[in-house]
Amino acid sequence: MQELIAKQSKSGAAKPYSTIATILSVLAMGLGQLYNRQFMKGVILLAVHAFTLYTVIFQLPHAVWGLATLGETQTQLKKVGRLYQQVMGDHSVFLMIEGLVTIFAVIILLWIYVLGIKDSYRTGKLREQGGVPNTFRQTVSFVLSYRFPYLILALPLAGVFFFTIMPIVFMILIAFTDYTAKNMPPAHLLSWTGFDAFRDVFQMKGWNTTFYKVTLWTFLWAILATLTGYFGGFGAALLVQQKRIRFKSFWRTLFILPYAIPMFVSMLILQNMFNGQFGPINQYLELLGFNRIPWLSDPTWAKVTLVIANFWVAFPVSMLMIIGIMSTIPKDMYEAADIDGASSFQKTRLITFPSVMYSMAPLLIMSFVGNMNNFNVIFLLTNGNPINSDLQFAGDTDILITWLYKLSMGYGQYNYASVIGIIIFIILSVFAIWNVRRTKAFKEDTSS
Amino acid sequence: MSRKLRGSVWLSISYVLLAVIGVFSVYPALWVVLSSFRTGNSLFSETLFPTAFTLEHYANLFSKYDFALWYTNTLKIALTTTVIGTVLTLLPGYAFSIFRFTGRKTMMSTLMVLGLFPGFMSMIAIFILLNLLNLLNTHLAVILVYAAGAPLFFLFAKSYFDTIPKSLVEAARIDGAGHLSIFFRIVMPLSTPLIVYTALSIFAGSFTDFLFAKLVLRTPETKTLAVGLFDMISSRQSTDFTSFAAGCVLIAVPITFLFILLQRLLTEGLTAGAEKG
Numbered sequence: 001m002q003e004l005i006a007k008q009s010k011s012g013a014a015k016p017y018s019t020i021a022t023i024l025s026v027l028a029m030g031l032g033q034l035y036n037r038q039f040m041k042g043v044i045l046l047a048v049h050a051f052t053l054y055t056v057i058f059q060l061p062h063a064v065w066g067l068a069t070l071g072e073t074q075t076q077l078k079k080v081g082r083l084y085q086q087v088m089g090d091h092s093v094f095l096m097i098e099g100l101v102t103i104f105a106v107i108i109l110l111w112i113y114v115l116g117i118k119d120s121y122r123t124g125k126l127r128e129q130g131g132v133p134n135t136f137r138q139t140v141s142f143v144l145s146y147r148f149p150y151l152i153l154a155l156p157l158a159g160v161f162f163f164t165i166m167p168i169v170f171m172i173l174i175a176f177t178d179y180t181a182k183n184m185p186p187a188h189l190l191s192w193t194g195f196d197a198f199r200d201v202f203q204m205k206g207w208n209t210t211f212y213k214v215t216l217w218t219f220l221w222a223i224l225a226t227l228t229g230y231f232g233g234f235g236a237a238l239l240v241q242q243k244r245i246r247f248k249s250f251w252r253t254l255f256i257l258p259y260a261i262p263m264f265v266s267m268l269i270l271q272n273m274f275n276g277q278f279g280p281i282n283q284y285l286e287l288l289g290f291n292r293i294p295w296l297s298d299p300t301w302a303k304v305t306l307v308i309a310n311f312w313v314a315f316p317v318s319m320l321m322i323i324g325i326m327s328t329i330p331k332d333m334y335e336a337a338d339i340d341g342a343s344s345f346q347k348t349r350l351i352t353f354p355s356v357m358y359s360m361a362p363l364l365i366m367s368f369v370g371n372m373n374n375f376n377v378i379f380l381l382t383n384g385n386p387i388n389s390d391l392q393f394a395g396d397t398d399i400l401i402t403w404l405y406k407l408s409m410g411y412g413q414y415n416y417a418s419v420i421g422i423i424i425f426i427i428l429s430v431f432a433i434w435n436v437r438r439t440k441a442f443k444e445d446t447s448s
Numbered sequence: 449m450s451r452k453l454r455g456s457v458w459l460s461i462s463y464v465l466l467a468v469i470g471v472f473s474v475y476p477a478l479w480v481v482l483s484s485f486r487t488g489n490s491l492f493s494e495t496l497f498p499t500a501f502t503l504e505h506y507a508n509l510f511s512k513y514d515f516a517l518w519y520t521n522t523l524k525i526a527l528t529t530t531v532i533g534t535v536l537t538l539l540p541g542y543a544f545s546i547f548r549f550t551g552r553k554t555m556m557s558t559l560m561v562l563g564l565f566p567g568f569m570s571m572i573a574i575f576i577l578l579n580l581l582n583l584l585n586t587h588l589a590v591i592l593v594y595a596a597g598a599p600l601f602f603l604f605a606k607s608y609f610d611t612i613p614k615s616l617v618e619a620a621r622i623d624g625a626g627h628l629s630i631f632f633r634i635v636m637p638l639s640t641p642l643i644v645y646t647a648l649s650i651f652a653g654s655f656t657d658f659l660f661a662k663l664v665l666r667t668p669e670t671k672t673l674a675v676g677l678f679d680m681i682s683s684r685q686s687t688d689f690t691s692f693a694a695g696c697v698l699i700a701v702p703i704t705f706l707f708i709l710l711q712r713l714l715t716e717g718l719t720a721g722a723e724k725g
Contacts, residue, residue: 149543149546150549153540155536157555159595159599160559160599162596164565164596239466240466260703262652262674263656265696266476266477270476366564375659379659
């Protein structure tokens with residue numbers, strides 16, 4: 001029997017299943033599968049084909065038109081009979097999003113089309129070699145066991161796609177339009193303005209000084225916040241983990257408190273504590289005979305206050321992590337150092353510090369990036385204030401991300417906000433890619 | 449100075465330093481707790497410890513403000529988000545750690561890069577999207593957006609799953625266990641610290657986020673705790689500071705307790721990620 005099949009398939013080389021199946025699949029999704037006697041799969045793919053045709057014929061032209069023109073008829077008053085009536089025109093933003101969704105959908109459908117062709121070719125080849133194509137049930141169980149990772153990734157990735165990637169693409173598009181509070185759909189139509197908004201941010205007087213000042217402070221802030229948090233945590237970890245300190249877990253719990261209190265609560269609390277007039281800190285200073293300090297109203301002091309407040313919430317996390325890492329350093333290294341007569345300072349400098357640094361370096365980069373976007377601390381504590389009239393829509397302590405927030409939510413300068421968003425995006429990508437490349441989790445993979 | 453003497457001097461200095469850091473860590477929290485019991489409603493007080501104690505401000509929260517409603521809204525949102533978000537974080541972590549498949553690395557680096565961007569950078573777009581879906585001013589919208597963002601932080605999960613010996617999984621596979629039963633019966637029970645860490649950070653995140661909630665939830669009935677509390681004192685006069693303090697206590701106490709209770713598991717979860725980097 002087996003030989004018979006083998007013979008048949010040899011003589012069946014005249015029957016080029018794969019070519020026919022491929023041609024049929026190119027003509028319409030699913031035809032190749034039907035030809036290969038995979039009926040269920042074929043019917044499903046045919047349905048997908050019908051849907052694709054519908055999308056491409058009826059929706060794609062409108063989507064492309066919408067994206068290209070952003071609408072042509074403006075909302076206006078029209079005379080209908082004797083009365084003037086508000087006639088809704090095109091809504092540029094809706095057109096943009098619908099256009100994006102349609103184009104993404106078409107790309108996915110085309111991808112399925114290509115996969116369908118590949119599949120029918122492969123099944124055809126299998127038949128040429130005398131194999132029997134999988135039944136639908138076999139296909140399903142094949143997918144369940146060999147395509148399992150894709151299955152469990154589908155849902156999370158779909159969520160990320162809709163609520164992270166799509167909005168980012170949309171935001172990038174906005175940067176090239178004239179979308180502002182004054183020019184807002186549906187009352188007005190948007191139009192593509194190319195790189196105008198970028199040029200303004202970099203070259204227009206007022207905008208460019210604001211941009212450079214804010215960027216400079218963003219970096220300074222990120223560096224200060226990261227270093228204080230890290231070394232504060234390191235110091236606390238060293239103190240607590242000393243051999244002769246008692247009640248270690250009591251101290252740790254005490255120090256973790258700032259980390260455990262929800263951020264927005266603690267920042268609002270600190271905002272009140274640093275209140276220049278009624279806040280307790282100035283009260284105590286006064287009791288001790290010092291002058292009141294304008295914690296939040298003076299530009300320089302406001303920056304100092306931010307660093308202090310951030311230190312307060314940041315040091316517990318790095319303390320926890322560093323304690324964790326310190327517990328993994330082999331004890332015999334310290335014993336050997338003891339025998340050599342090393343002082344505890346030397347042991348810290350030559351054993352503890354390098355080991356901790358080695359493990360913490362990638363996390364330090366991450367926390368630097370995190371601090372560049374540390375919206376909460378700045379928004380809740382100073383809200384970017386004190387106000388500086390030289391700056392465009394920004395205060396003295398605004399970092400890029402809070403400036404972006406003010407521009408979009410506060411002042412409706414959506415296109416400028418998007419430009420800032422793209423700039424943040426680029427700066428972050430540099431760090432992200434650099435970090436991803438040196439992450440251990442990735443390096444391990446190359447060996448396996 | 450002998451070595452021994454120097455040692456004990458340093459030890460006393462250490463204790464002093466520890467005490468100073470302790471005060472520094474505890475003071476703001478202590479101040480708010482004490483303020484919440486103080487009579488009157490102003491930020492200003494002559495003394496740290498109130499001269500007269502009152503529970504009036506706590507009662508106020510429930511009579512003058514819709515505190516109970518805010519609390520139920522918040523719990524509803526946070527608990528649902530935690531369940532969905534945890535699943536959505538563990539799944540990619542598991543898939544990336546155990547399986548090798550085409551496109552794996554690209555997906556991983558894309559997710560990681562996307563995870564670095566602050567969620568609200570594209571908030572205008574999400575807002576419009578929700579408007580299109582007719583979901584504005586609903587709790588579902590907030591839950592969807594929070595949970596959909598969770599997979600971006602899969603890396604901790606992946607690093608943790610990496611520490612589980614591959615041989616265990618392979619042995620189970622040889623014994624004929626399916627993917628799902630391996631996941632639920634072998635991997636899950638070994639991953640308690642990870643699950644606790646993930647769930648807790650998602651819970652805390654959605655429990656305390658005010659920015660996005662403020663944008664989407666527009667009517668008083670849908671307000672969450674964070675939004676309610678923020679509105680209470682963001683009107684710059686801060687007229688009712690003591691009620692705000694009471695609100696802070698009621699929000700912070702449960703979360704703080706959770707954190708302290710789960711401290712050991714948290715440290716394990718954190719360091720598993722840290723060692724791997």
